[in-house]
Amino acid sequence: MPRSAFLDLARPSRRHWLGYLLLAPAVLLIALIIVYPLFVSVDLSFQNVNIARLDQPRRPFTTANYERLFASEDFWNACWVTFKLVTIVSFFCFLLGLGTALLVNNRFKGQALARLLVALPWAIPEVIAVVIFAWLFDSSFGLMNWLFIKLGLVDQTINWFSSPDAAFAVVCTVMVWKGYPFVSIMMLAGLQSIPEDFYNAAKVDGARAWQRLVHITIPSLMPVIGVTLVLVMLWVFRDFSIIYVLTGGGPLKATQSLSIMTYEQAFGFFKMGYASAIGVITLIVCVIASRLMIARAPDNI
Amino acid sequence: MAGIRIDSVTKSYGGLAVLKAFSLDIADGEFVVLVGPSGCGKSTMLKILAGLEEASSGKISIGDRDVTDLAPGDRDIAMVFQNYALYPHLTVARNMGFGLKMRGTDAGEIDRRVNEAAKILGIDHLLERRPRALSGGQRQRVALGRAIVREPQAFLMDEPLSNLDAKLRVHTRAEISALHKRLRVTTIYVTHDQTEAMTMADRIVIMKDGVIQQIAAPDVMFREPANLFVAGFIGSPGMNFLKAKAEAKGGGATAKLFGHDVTLPVANGGALAGKDIVVGLRPEHIAAGPGQVSFTVAPRLIESLGSEQYVYVDLPEEHRREASAGGDDETRRTSLIARLINPEPRPPEETLTLSFDPARLHVFDAASGEAIR
Numbered sequence: 001m002p003r004s005a006f007l008d009l010a011r012p013s014r015r016h017w018l019g020y021l022l023l024a025p026a027v028l029l030i031a032l033i034i035v036y037p038l039f040v041s042v043d044l045s046f047q048n049v050n051i052a053r054l055d056q057p058r059r060p061f062t063t064a065n066y067e068r069l070f071a072s073e074d075f076w077n078a079c080w081v082t083f084k085l086v087t088i089v090s091f092f093c094f095l096l097g098l099g100t101a102l103l104v105n106n107r108f109k110g111q112a113l114a115r116l117l118v119a120l121p122w123a124i125p126e127v128i129a130v131v132i133f134a135w136l137f138d139s140s141f142g143l144m145n146w147l148f149i150k151l152g153l154v155d156q157t158i159n160w161f162s163s164p165d166a167a168f169a170v171v172c173t174v175m176v177w178k179g180y181p182f183v184s185i186m187m188l189a190g191l192q193s194i195p196e197d198f199y200n201a202a203k204v205d206g207a208r209a210w211q212r213l214v215h216i217t218i219p220s221l222m223p224v225i226g227v228t229l230v231l232v233m234l235w236v237f238r239d240f241s242i243i244y245v246l247t248g249g250g251p252l253k254a255t256q257s258l259s260i261m262t263y264e265q266a267f268g269f270f271k272m273g274y275a276s277a278i279g280v281i282t283l284i285v286c287v288i289a290s291r292l293m294i295a296r297a298p299d300n301i
Numbered sequence: 302m303a304g305i306r307i308d309s310v311t312k313s314y315g316g317l318a319v320l321k322a323f324s325l326d327i328a329d330g331e332f333v334v335l336v337g338p339s340g341c342g343k344s345t346m347l348k349i350l351a352g353l354e355e356a357s358s359g360k361i362s363i364g365d366r367d368v369t370d371l372a373p374g375d376r377d378i379a380m381v382f383q384n385y386a387l388y389p390h391l392t393v394a395r396n397m398g399f400g401l402k403m404r405g406t407d408a409g410e411i412d413r414r415v416n417e418a419a420k421i422l423g424i425d426h427l428l429e430r431r432p433r434a435l436s437g438g439q440r441q442r443v444a445l446g447r448a449i450v451r452e453p454q455a456f457l458m459d460e461p462l463s464n465l466d467a468k469l470r471v472h473t474r475a476e477i478s479a480l481h482k483r484l485r486v487t488t489i490y491v492t493h494d495q496t497e498a499m500t501m502a503d504r505i506v507i508m509k510d511g512v513i514q515q516i517a518a519p520d521v522m523f524r525e526p527a528n529l530f531v532a533g534f535i536g537s538p539g540m541n542f543l544k545a546k547a548e549a550k551g552g553g554a555t556a557k558l559f560g561h562d563v564t565l566p567v568a569n570g571g572a573l574a575g576k577d578i579v580v581g582l583r584p585e586h587i588a589a590g591p592g593q594v595s596f597t598v599a600p601r602l603i604e605s606l607g608s609e610q611y612v613y614v615d616l617p618e619e620h621r622r623e624a625s626a627g628g629d630d631e632t633r634r635t636s637l638i639a640r641l642i643n644p645e646p647r648p649p650e651e652t653l654t655l656s657f658d659p660a661r662l663h664v665f666d667a668a669s670g671e672a673i674r
Contacts, residue, residue: 197386200353205400205451206374215399219390 045276052272065277074253074261082237082257089236090229092176097183105191122181130245133174164254167247171255174242179235183228190224230293237286258282303364303454304329305487310359312345319345320511330485336498337508343491344459350489351380351457363454379448380457384464385440387432393443394428400451418449438469455487462497474500495535507531529670532581532663538611540581541637543620544667549574556580559596563659567673579622581663584640592656601636603649610644612653
């Protein structure tokens, strides 16, 4: 029986229909759970709303939320905290991630186990990791205080969660611990795609181990580094649960990042319009930052 | 520049010996080709020479220096890799200058030497490009250039032509030979292609299963192969092998080939009497028409290349060798190939008279495979 020419999706001229058909469910889902809320929050940020309800009539258009935001000291503090977090955590994630990847990329006995251990923190749920670290850093019973005193680094216990600098350091530590395995896994994948002969050629050319790292390994990893950096930065930027469970943004707002501030305004003080404005700013900063990063990644591989 | 001395180098991985007592003296400026089927240990030998792998035992000297346990970068050699191993993130010029830069040569000197090498190879217009913007042949030249720039004691080349298409390969082959004549740097070249070995080498080292089979100049290797393996490997199409039994006659020896008693070109024929032998006959030494020893055949297949014809003939049962385990393919064992130069067109079904000169025969011991002269 001849198939209808119109419905035969295997025909070359109909093939793109099949593509659209297969894409449709994903596109619909994304539209429903990402694009629609996005528009709603942009809309909310221009209204004076306290508790948002979709069945309420629209409030009049206003830019009061943004004016308040830019005048607020808390907002600039949160920006600074977020910036510090992103810079410090990304830097140490890369240092640790690349280091461990280079280590487990070597052939040795127990390599599979070592790779597993390196990746382990990634598999642990954030909240559980935070609870573990909260105990480690506990001011009376914590392992860290005991260790620091034993090592002679301090002479009295540190109250980790009441000193702004110490609390910030603990948050950074947990985030690095949680985030470096991802970098490590990405770097390991990148390392394994570098042809062995690059290293052989460099060895014959007289390059020492450090020179091979700087001139061969790092440049060959650049595309992976670019993408990984963006993903890690975005993760730090919007991570909520680690800071919220560990410090709740305190003490004295020392760890209040933009995402914590958004949550506090929306569900602590029920100022959803104001919170939406913070969210929109966060979104814009993220988009610009990741565009810059991707554009900076060299296109030479 | 310097000679290279390899003194009974061995290499084994666990219990598997891939190189067995490899010894070779290479004169200053010589072009030596290591050739053999895959897995014969030729690439391993080159890697050991480069210092990329450790020899299990033995000693290597370049010039007067013992380099056996020296890092690759300290051996003053340059290597060309099969896939060229050009760094994709560097321009051609910086790829070529990489080795000098690693050694802390100053920038002006690097520039001068890179430009000089680029001129020799005709790639001076490509210096600012990146490798991915080059064709296969151009990349190959850059890889050669990277080796030349260093002005090393020796070049090591690991199948540098195998990624090129057939036409470019012939062209580049000639270029590498010309380059060697010009620079006169000791070169060790690894390939599995006997044509490359024949055309480029001053001396060929032919290997099988980690053992050197013969070391000789190309013409000597073609005319006087040391054993069955060398005889079959060198030359295209390969030598025909016929099983026979030697008989004493007068002072010499004969064998019955295609029904004729043929005198074998051996010095001490009497000693051969009654022995199982393999007689080798090169396809190009078979002529059409009657000659000293003639026989009539019905060709199974005739391939014409225009300037020459390959005539495939079924070997008579008594001349076929036993199928060796994992050895030559079945058609080579059961057929004889004649290579006729400037042939006249002939229909395939016609019977054909072929002939050969008994002086051209090669004789091998059937048991050991060694040549008997």
